[in-house]
Amino acid sequence: MAVVLVGFAESLAAIETIWDLLDSGHDVRAFSRGGRTPPIGHDRRVRVTPVTPPERDVDATIRDVVRLADRLGGPVCMPLDDAAVLVLDRVAAERPDLVVAGPVRAQARLALDKRVQLDAAARAGLLVPATLVVEPGSTPGLPPGPPPWIVKPALALEVVGGRVTKGGARFVATLDELHEELGSRHDTVLVQPALRGGGIGVFGVAVSGSALAVSGHERVRMMNPSGSGSSACVSREPAATMREAADTFVGIVGWQGLFMLELLEDADRQAWFMELNGRPWGSMALATARGLHYPSWTVAAALGRPVDVGPSPDTRPVLARHLGREALHLAFVVRGRIEARRRSRHGLSPRPDLALYPTVLTTLRSLLTWSRGSRLYNARRRRLRVLAADTLATLRDAIPARGR
Structure with a gap:
């Protein structure tokens, strides 16, 4: 087995990804943004080292991670979020002997640039929404289709003034x-x-140009009904056409390792490509619960070892729920319904995203229903301190967002 250095340790996918690597026998070390202990730090098997946050000084982050990798004697490096994709791509440029179980060079650009992703998805035969690209300071053309529209950053993140920044999305x-x-x-x-x-979502691990162990999920609830990551999702087997499209996609771009294709399915059951996640995703708990060990398989592939995905997983649905995000979902719904009533009362134009909000009563019913086959993210019998820390961190991190 290998020493695997992962980061950032506070990312949504960190806990389940690290547990999968530990279950496979790897010695897992992690780096985190300096300042506080991430939830996975409450698992004594994982040593977490703070580094300079890339949002403060990305060059310092890279230097810190290079020093850490050198001290560990050249570990396998795996990014757990988009910022780590950018950092480890640059670390790999400085230390080309390092094995990165994640995207580097052209693959890193693909993982971070939605314009490149949309082009690859169209070539793979996936449905791609009509898109207008607007550069800063330019005169925009006509927007595609009728309103409403969503305006979102073309880059998952970028470096401005030596700091990693991330733009937001807005409905208009x-x-x-x-x-x-x-x-x-x-x-x-x-x-x-x-x-x-x-x-x-459609998931898999790409090895030698082919997508293996393709599976999927369907969002049951988004944390923020206006648009965000999910707070609950259920496993769903992708249709044969979607499996073929995923295989074509990874073949076209030459992808290696785990991947997630994020799509939106409309009322006509048409699946529209939204983006590629080229690093572990938030609902990794759903995959590992079904015996789909995407992180471990990605490390094996990066080391040139055989990837044995084993038999097809049990197709019975599994529902995975994130405790902290479920609580925030309720808070978003309450706030959204209050805002919708306020706008109606004062004769203001309706916000299109508020039409997506369920009622508070419907939300309470769904949150309080625990079905067979349900499980919590980041929950293991002997690791309940990790679950408690993750739930508190999720709620704490949302407080400044609400204030803004």
């Missing part, structure tokens, strides 16, 4: 709102029709 309902939003942006953005539907 009129041309005036669109032009106001574009005028306030300093990053390249994508303008797309605000499609309605449910989020689905």
Whole structure:
């Protein structure tokens, strides 16, 4: 087995990914943004080293990670979030002898640039929303389709003034709102029709140009009904056409290792490509619960070892729920319903995203229902301190967001 250095340790996918690597016998070390202990730090098997946050000084982050990798004698490195993809890509450029179980060079650009992803998805035969790319300071063309639209950053993150920054997404309902939003942006953005539907994911591990152990999930609830990561999701077997599209996609781009294709399924059951996640995703608990060991398989592939994905997993549905995010989902719904009533009472134009919000009563019913086959993210019998720390961290991190 290998020494595997992962980061950032506070990322959503960290706990389940690290546990999968530990279950496979790897010696896992992690780096985190300095300042506090991440939830996985409460697992005594994992040594966590703080590094300079890339949002403060990305060059210092890279130097810190290089020193850490050198001290560990050249571990296998795995990114757990987009910031780590950027950092480890640059670390690999300085230490080309390091094995990175994640995207580097052209693959890193693909993982971070949605424009490249949309082009690859279209070539793979996936449905891609009509998209207007707007550079900062340019005169935008006509937006695609009728309103409402969503304006979102073209890059998952970028470096500005030596710091990693990330733009936000916003729904707009009129041309005036669109032009106001574009005028306030300093990053390249994508303008797309605000499609309605449910989020689905298609996962797999790519080895030698083929997608293996392809599985999927369907979002049951998003933490923020306006658009965010899920707070609950259920396993769902992808259709044969989607499996073929995933295989074509990884073959076209030459992908290696784990991947997630994030899609939106509309009322006509048409699946529209949204983005590629080229690092572990938030619902990794759902995969590992079904015996799909994507992180361990990715490390094996990076080391040139045989990847044995074993028999097909049990197809019975598994529901995975994140305790902290479920609590935040309720808070978002309450706040959204209050805002919708306020706008109606004062004769303000409706916000299109608020139409996606369920009622508070419906939300309470769904949150309090525990079905057979349900499990919690980040929960193991002898690791309950990790679950408690993760739940508290999730709630704590949301407080400044609500204040903003």
